[in-house]
Amino acid sequence: MQSSPIHGLLVLDKPAGLTSHDVVSLARRAAGERSIGHLGTLDPMATGVLPLLIGKWTRLAPFFSTADKHYTGTIRFGFSTDTFDVEGTPTSELKPLERSLEDLRVLAQRFQGTIDQVPPVFSAKKIGGVPAYKLARQGKPVEMKTARITIHSFKLEGAEGDTVRFSMRVSSGGYVRSVAHELGELAGCGAHLSSLRRVQAGPFGLSEAVTREQLIEAANVGTVRDLLLHPRTVLPEFPAVAADEPSLAKLRNGQAANLPEYSEAAMVKVFRGQTELAAIGRRIAGTLFQPHLNLL
Template sequence: MNGLLVLDKPSGLTSHDVVAIVRRATGEKSIGHLGTLDPMATGVLPLLLGKYTRLAQFFGQAEKYYEGSIRFGFATDTFDAEGTAVGDPQPPTRSLEELRELSKRFRGEIDQVPPVYSAKKINGVAAHKLARAGVEVAVKPARITIHDFRLLALQGDVATFEMHVSAGGYVRSVAHELGQLAGCGAHLASLRRTRAGLFTLKEAVTVEQLKQASGPEEIAALLPHPRTLLPEMPSVTVDEQMAGRLRNGMQVNLPEFSQAPLVKVFTSPTDLLAIVRRVAGTLMQPIVVMG
């Protein structure tokens, strides 16, 4: 099966677990996810299926949108509810307005230190694997952008929030650091990704829908239409002669796309053949061929 599946990941599953479920449901062995979600988190997780895994490079570093909750009073070693409490519990005393004022420090470009228990690679090894093996881990800060971070309400020791963050940002780290600023410790209590790039919960498919599908054809009907993907690229349908040239890695002339750096080439309304790059004038070179 070829295409892109927008999955609504349930809590308690790793991204690897999700790939295994989709593999069983679709019968497709080649599956890759565009970014990951922590096991505790739920929400939008785009997956490339079959030959569409060759397109991963074009989806770039998508911005993410989240909603969730932060519990104040103690920190954890993982910065979320799945970790072990560290330090002595401190009764939270900050009001919602005070927390909102503190949260302003996280907006804009910041240097963020990822959690030690994360998929961040250190010398090719995931940081969380080193940490669980008892290896002392020093994770370098990364420059990210938090476009929006709003605390919505505070009930007892739990604050709800919404966040819009660039690729590579860790919401867990924000929760942890906000707790430090508040002087009482905090950790991420829940997290739901509502959007990743252009993909939202509206088109997301649940694991239950996959399991209940009668077969690959029914699942294929749940995928976004191929021409709606990578909307920044124009698309064209070519005849078999030109398709043959592209399959052989040969350049083709597409006079209607003199300004487009990249073009999606189809052989039918739904069959994507290639992505081509303009090399000179209207001359295009295939850079990915689906076969």
């Protein structure tokens, strides 16, 4: 158990078999903090980058809501499933893949750019306030609305038998499973996502991620705080500025304050000292900022 409240951002390398909610529960126990939220759901079969906001930092979630994601994984051709991935029930008869890798690459080009995508029925998308997957498991009809997403790149890297390796960069809200399913339909034999690893979420990559075992070990010795990203490296698009106590008091009370920040940035990160993120400030004019978000 940690000696004092923890506030910050932790990047976890999620193992297969855990839901994103399972990871949040693990982090709550490790940090001794109830207020924890993840930035972008990963399915249980998926592994990789899952950023977690802890404590007061959960208020920063809106700043990360549109972050792009980078994935690697494999697609197995030959049959489709109801979940569009390997954990689902087959929905088509086994049929051999008769397309070459080059043929599939040509088909994959149809998914480049901005497209309208239908999310999987077995997904966390809410319908009338209820996650779609819950309705689907109850056998209730589920009508999914299309969502506009952008696939920045979709590369088929190689093939072994009926399984193709790929990499994809996609905007927030995009489902790799749906692409795998639709590519299988175009190929004429069905397909599903057989493995998935998120290697980057916004600015956060695997190089910054810690494993479940590292988090548990840190919890045992009381060093979870040491696993957090340095506060000044988060939201790098916002300049960082240190404020004195009178200025912090003004911001905390919703008043504007003059800060020693001379760039033309519209938003800044305001710190007490070097590491305590106190607020996000919005520039009014010159060096005068009003509090956009208070963390004190």
